[in-house]
Amino acid sequence: MERIDNKKIKVKYEKLSDRSEKDKPWDIHRHDCDLVADIYKQSFEFERYFERMNECSGHLQYSEMLNRETGEIGIKLKSARFCRVRHCPVCQWRKSLMWKARFYKALPDIEKQFKSARWMFLTLTVENCDVSEVREKIQWMNKSFIKMIQRKHFKNYNLGFVKTTEITRSKDGKAHPHFHILLLMKPSYFKYGYLKTTDWAELWRDCLGVSYTPITDIRMVKAKLNGEANKSAIAEAAAETLKYAVKPSDMVKDPEWFHELTRQVHKLRFVSTGGVLKDLFKEDTSEKDLLLLSEEEDTDKELRILNYNWFKKDKNYKRKLED
Ligand SMILES: [Zn+2]
Incomplete structure (x- = not known):
């Protein structure tokens, strides 16, 4: 058997x-x-x-x-x-x-096409806010950014941009909305239009119409190294710009916070492009x-x-x- x-x-x-x-x-x-x-x-x-x-x-x-x-x-x-x-x-x-x-x-x-153009990486922030104000703040930041690109510095020296929105959660539970922007600048910017970090901060402050100095960061993407395109520097800036809007570890800290954030950003656009970089990305x-x-x-x-x-x-x- x-x-x-x-x-x-x-x-x-x-x-x-x-x-x-x-x-x-x-x-x-x-x-x-x-x-x-x-x-x-x-x-x-x-x-x-x-x-x-x-x-x-x-x-x-x-x-x-x-x-x-x-x-x-x-x-x-x-x-x-x-x-x-x-x-x-x-x-x-x-x-x-x-x-x-x-x-x-x-x-x-x-x-x-733009041989001597240079990449720059700009970060624009505003003061931290309550998560219930995120929608209003982002809409205001977007309006301020539109003002910024109409200023002479953008009109004269910028060829194109890719802008994304990120929201982080600070330790005290406040929301920190900010923009990451890849800029393609004309070579003439460095000769005639160069702005220090504090000047960029002042420009952003003026467009926002606030009295405090918003934290602003601008850096060169060292795109050319011995005449060769420095792929890793561009990759780093692209990775920083083209990433998630909210990092998963911030989503899971406090359910109430994340639920409210979800309501706040519903249907808000998080990616925008302009100039020669226009239409490079669709959000959908x-x-x-x-x-x-x-x-x-x-x-x-x-x-x-x-x-x-x-x-x-x-x-x-x-x-x-x-x-
Ligand atoms: Zn999925």
């Missing part, structure tokens, strides 16, 4: 992070997504967000690809569903990757955009499809191994 083995067959898994170095960040962002979704779950008002985020990128479908030239086998994301909730950590991350990819793609042409993205599929023709051979699933308790993506 055959013995029935009651012991459970041990299922073997392959972790996504073990399989692909570049896909390691998935676990971190998807775990953040669970943490933030749980904050939304606490309020009936945001239940829909919780539901959508809970479903976000639960399954990642990859193609296992053979590089015909090198013989290497790698994996490449083929499909996934994204929730596109504004503060979803996964969707924010994918959006940021997409923006950076677009920026890098446009960069060679911009640099060719499709699910397909977030997959970051490459536009180049694929010469690799697809060997098979691999499906990785999110395991909430284990905080990782993995796939069941056959046999």
Whole structure:
């Protein structure tokens, strides 16, 4: 007689992070997504967000690809569903990757067209405010920024800009809305129009119409190094500009704060562009955009499809191994 083995067959898994170095960040962002979704779950008002985020990128479908030239086998994301909730950590991350990819793609042409132009990185802030005032403050900052770009310094010396909004939470629970701006400046700015940090602060103060000096930071992006474009400096400035609007660790500190912030920024635009950089980024993205599929023709051979699933308790993506 055959013995029935009651012991459970041990299922073997392959972790996504073990399989692909570049896909390691998935676990971190998807775990953040669970943490933030749980904050939304606490309020009936945001239940829909919780539901959508809970479903976000639960399954990642990859193609296992053979590089015909090198013989290497790698994996490449083929499909996934994204929730596109504004503060979803996964969707924010994918959006940021997409923006950076677009920026890098446009960069060679911009640099060719405006050979001696220089990149600068500007940070504009206002005094911290109560989270219930965030909407009003950001709208006022936007109006003030429009005043700023109409001033002679922008008109004469700026070729284009990319501006994003970030809101951080200070220790005392106040909100700190600020702008990160990448500026493309004409070379004549350094000859005739150069402003010190304190002058930029004064210009921003005047546009805001306040009596205090707002914290303002301006720095050169050292784009040229021995005549070569210094990619890492530009990458750093681009990464600082084209990132999340609220960092996940600030979202989960105080549910009430984050709920109010969500109400405050509803439908507010967080990205704006101007001059020769206009239309480089759209704020709205499709699910397909977030997959970051490459536009180049694929010469690799697809060997098979691999499906990785999110395991909430284990905080990782993995796939069941056959046999
Ligand atoms: Zn999402």
